[in-house]
Amino acid sequence: MGNLIEVKNLKIVYRANGRDFIGLDGFSGSFESGKISAIFGPSGSGKTSLLMSVGTLLPPTEGSIVYDGRDVYSLPEAEVQKLRRKIGITFQEPTFINVLSVWENIELALYGAGKLKAEFKRRAEELAYKLGIGDILHKRPTEISGGEARRAAVVRALAHDPDVLLLDEPTAYLDGESTRTLIKLLEEEKERGKTIIVTTHDPVFDKIADAKFYLQHGKQIT
Numbered sequence: 001m002g003n004l005i006e007v008k009n010l011k012i013v014y015r016a017n018g019r020d021f022i023g024l025d026g027f028s029g030s031f032e033s034g035k036i037s038a039i040f041g042p043s044g045s046g047k048t049s050l051l052m053s054v055g056t057l058l059p060p061t062e063g064s065i066v067y068d069g070r071d072v073y074s075l076p077e078a079e080v081q082k083l084r085r086k087i088g089i090t091f092q093e094p095t096f097i098n099v100l101s102v103w104e105n106i107e108l109a110l111y112g113a114g115k116l117k118a119e120f121k122r123r124a125e126e127l128a129y130k131l132g133i134g135d136i137l138h139k140r141p142t143e144i145s146g147g148e149a150r151r152a153a154v155v156r157a158l159a160h161d162p163d164v165l166l167l168d169e170p171t172a173y174l175d176g177e178s179t180r181t182l183i184k185l186l187e188e189e190k191e192r193g194k195t196i197i198v199t200t201h202d203p204v205f206d207k208i209a210d211a212k213f214y215l216q217h218g219k220q221i222t
């Protein structure tokens with residue numbers, strides 16, 4: 001997979017309580033492999049809507065998401081499932097299964113991706129230690145801090161070594177050192193040819209992103 005993602009005239013309209021709410025109003029852009037792309041914009045500007053749609057989780061009202069020439073929302077479900085295994089995603093609020101330990105949550109994700117193998121478990125453990133949460137893996141998600149939960153969500157998203165990383169505000173709640181460690185990790189993954197897309201308010205991505213997109217009130221601004 002060459003990992004080129006093209007977004008064409010993406011429009012997302014939510015319907016709630018009999019009213020339409022514009023999530024995104026005509027976004028177009030390409031996300032390339034070996035690059036960190038950052039989507040900036042104030043709260044409510046449509047960043048998460050765009051990321052979820054790129055992540056195959058939110059069908060657009062109009063427009064398309066094209067992975068290597070294939071329109072994701074026209075693919076048969078079995079093909080979408082295959083594609084999802086190549087995507088690692090973190091949500092704005094990390095969600096875990098609270099009766100399992102953090103490590104078991106990571107294993108579950110590996111299982112879902114068809115990668116519950118020693119090689120990937122080792123990778124997950126290495127990632128956890130790199131991100132400074134190696135010693136909390138046995139804990140329950142309710143017993144860890146917000147910053148630790150964010151880092152655990154990153155480990156879970158990256159453990160199966162996906163080609164595409166979609167991270168929703170990955171540095172929110174992280175202190176300076178954790179942010180630097182995460183950025184270093186993302187830069188390593190970028191060098192390995194991953195397609196990395198982050199939504200963010202964090203000026204650190206202004207410095208390190210290879211491609212930048214700006215949203216306001218659902219519209220793309222330049």
Ligand SMILES: Nc1ncnc2c1ncn2[C@@H]1O[C@H](COP(=O)(O)OP(=O)(O)OP(=O)(O)O)[C@@H](O)[C@H]1O
Nearest residue numbers: 014016021022023042043044045046047048049050
């Ligand atoms: N399920 C929904 N139903 C109705 N409106 C929604 C829904 N989800 C999002 N919206 C609206 O769509 C717009 C874009 O929301 P989105 O979450 O994509 O913004 P965002 O830029 O990620 O914001 P934040 O930085 O606060 O997370 C907002 O006006 C929001 O109120």
